[in-house]
Amino acid sequence: MFISLEGIDGSGKSTQARLLAERLRDRGHEVVLTREPGGSDGAEAIRRLLVEGDPxxxxxxTEILLFNAARRDHLERTIRPALERGAWVVTDRFADSTRVYQGATRGELRGLVDRLHELVIGREPDRTIVIDMDPAAALKRGLARGSGEDRFEEFGLGFQEKLRAGFLALARDFPERVRVVDGMADAEIVAARVAEAL
Ligand SMILES: Nc1ncnc2c1ncn2[C@@H]1O[C@H](COP(=O)(O)OP(=O)(O)O)[C@@H](O)[C@H]1O
Ligand SMILES: Cc1cn([C@H]2C[C@H](O)[C@@H](COP(=O)(O)OP(=O)(O)O)O2)c(=O)[nH]c1=O
Known part of the structure; x- marks a missing residue:
């Protein structure tokens, strides 16, 4: 089973990915916990090209191409082998992040995002959980964390609002696969919501 967690920066995706992996391991499953951009040696190298240096x-x-190159490597080297041996894969972000960050915020690029996905990725997670959060609260969490790595987090609240709308629209575009979970509660409560949705 292949599960992705999606949402705006600071919504609690990595926390929830970790809690979900723990929950599944407690049930005896082998779980590969991974993330994008990254999740394989090659994809982590591409991640550095994306998040470090001159924005x-x-x-x-080109950015869309790089995210897809990283994802292809992640899929080939980490995700597919894990699924083939029967493990569960829980990933902090997958292709929906490109749809939203690169596609939904720059509408004219959505065609390129979709065609490239079809060409080089060609599959979706089995289930996707969008952690929905008020961007102001999410931004506060991010600031509290003091993460300096991501240039992507430098965009303001208006951009985060667009992203939130983009993630919510996924549930309409992919009603079978995508569920939205309210992320505004203690992590353990959100984790129970995620498990319930799955
Ligand atoms: N439910 C929650 N309530 C309060 N703080 C949280 C919650 N979930 C995560 N955090 C904190 O908020 C920050 C961002 O969480 P994180 O899981 O890294 O989000 P993301 O991966 O979406 O950026 C971290 O400092 C984390 O400890
Ligand atoms: C996977 C992916 C991430 N991103 C962005 C989202 C994040 O701002 C940034 C780094 O992702 P991430 O490490 O998940 O950041 P955070 O934990 O703060 O959510 O990359 C894209 O723009 N497109 C993509 O396809």
């Missing part, structure tokens, strides 16, 4: 180094189109 204007890449055009929007």
């Amino acid at each position: 204007d180094r890449w055009s929007a189109e």
Whole structure:
């Protein structure tokens, strides 16, 4: 079973991915807990190209290519082998993040995002949980964490609002696969909501 967690920065995805992996391990499953951009050696190297250095180094189109290159490597080297041996895969972000960050916020690029996904990825997670959060609260969590790595977090609240709307729209676009969970509660309560939704 292949599960992705999605949502805006600071919504609690990595916390929930970890709690879900623990819950599944307690039930005796082998779980591979992974993340994007990254999740394999090659994809982690591409991640560094994306999150370090001059933010204007890449055009929007090149950035989409890099996210897909990283995802292809992640899929080939980490996700597929795990699924083939019967493990569960829990990933902190997958293709929906590209749809929302690169596609939904720049509408004219959605065609490129979708065509490239079809061409080089060609599959979706079995289930996707969107952790929904008020962007102001999520931003506060991110600031509290003091993460300096992500240039992506430098965009303001207006951008985060667009992202939130983009993630909520996924549940309409993929009603069979995507469930939205309210992330505004203690982590353990949100974890129970995630398990319930799954
Ligand atoms: N339910 C929660 N309530 C309060 N703080 C949380 C909750 N979930 C996560 N956090 C904290 O908020 C910050 C961002 O959480 P994280 O799981 O890293 O989010 P993301 O992976 O979506 O960026 C971290 O400091 C984390 O400890
Ligand atoms: C996977 C992916 C991530 N991103 C962005 C979202 C994040 O701002 C940034 C780094 O992701 P991530 O490490 O998940 O950041 P956070 O834990 O703060 O949510 O990369 C994209 O723009 N497109 C993508 O396809």
